[in-house]
Amino acid sequence: MFIAMNRFRVVPGSEEAFERMWLDRDVYLRSVPGFEAFHMLRGPAHEDHVLYSSHTVWSSKADFEAWTRSEQFRAAHSRAGDTSRRAMYLGGPQFEGFDVIQTIEA
Amino acid sequence: MFIAMNRFRVVPGSEEAFERMWLDRDVYLRSVPGFEAFHMLRGPAHEDHVLYSSHTVWSSKADFEAWTRSEQFRAAHSRAGDTSRRAMYLGGPQFEGFDVIQTIEA
Numbered sequence: 001m002f003i004a005m006n007r008f009r010v011v012p013g014s015e016e017a018f019e020r021m022w023l024d025r026d027v028y029l030r031s032v033p034g035f036e037a038f039h040m041l042r043g044p045a046h047e048d049h050v051l052y053s054s055h056t057v058w059s060s061k062a063d064f065e066a067w068t069r070s071e072q073f074r075a076a077h078s079r080a081g082d083t084s085r086r087a088m089y090l091g092g093p094q095f096e097g098f099d100v101i102q103t104i105e106a
Numbered sequence: 107m108f109i110a111m112n113r114f115r116v117v118p119g120s121e122e123a124f125e126r127m128w129l130d131r132d133v134y135l136r137s138v139p140g141f142e143a144f145h146m147l148r149g150p151a152h153e154d155h156v157l158y159s160s161h162t163v164w165s166s167k168a169d170f171e172a173w174t175r176s177e178q179f180r181a182a183h184s185r186a187g188d189t190s191r192r193a194m195y196l197g198g199p200q201f202e203g204f205d206v207i208q209t210i211e212a
Contacts (some may be wrong), residue, residue: 003147003161019207027210041109041204045148045204051202055109098147098159101125104133 034063097098112172115155115196140169
């Protein structure tokens with residue numbers, strides 16, 4: 001199990017546009033091999049930004065890496081660099097990949 | 107749904123002791139109301155630390171907050187400040203709580 005996260009620092013006043021962009025987007029993930037679940041997370045508010053994080057659970061790191069090399073990935077990220085979108089952020093997104101070393105369930 | 111994360115910056119050479127401490131600990135979470143799942147995650151290695159993150163899924167933020175006020179929480183964290191443990195980290199753990207604003211499943 002592998003978790004891919006992207007941390008976004010959204011400038012105050014752009015939270016609604018940011019959330020709408022995610023909720024309205026075309027989703028290509030459902031049929032991708034190894035994809036298990038996606039969550040968009042709203043985290044703590046700081047003075048100059050609100051932290052958001054996308055959070056995708058994959059069966060393995062290899063499945064995630066295959067997705068990043070796919071046509072669907074290119075389609076999903078084709079507008080990521082648009083100027084109107086970049087203005088929402090403080091800097092670029094910060095990627096962090098995590099290996100799951102322990103799981104406990106209720 | 108609410109996700110509570112704690113980010114730990116573990117100094118090089120202490121990774122094994124840190125992982126062993128988590129894998130060997132007493133777990134109090136399973137019977138806590140609203141607890142859904144716990145993962146311990148190993149993230150990217152940097153020059154001066156390896157990023158780890160604990161990741162706990164709760165039914166709601168209120169369930170998480172009730173847990174932080176419980177006897178079991180005190181028991182689970184009673185040794186968190188031990189000197190031998192603090193030496194494993196670069197600074198203290200960084201807490202981040204997230205509200206889930208979108209879920210997509212395979």
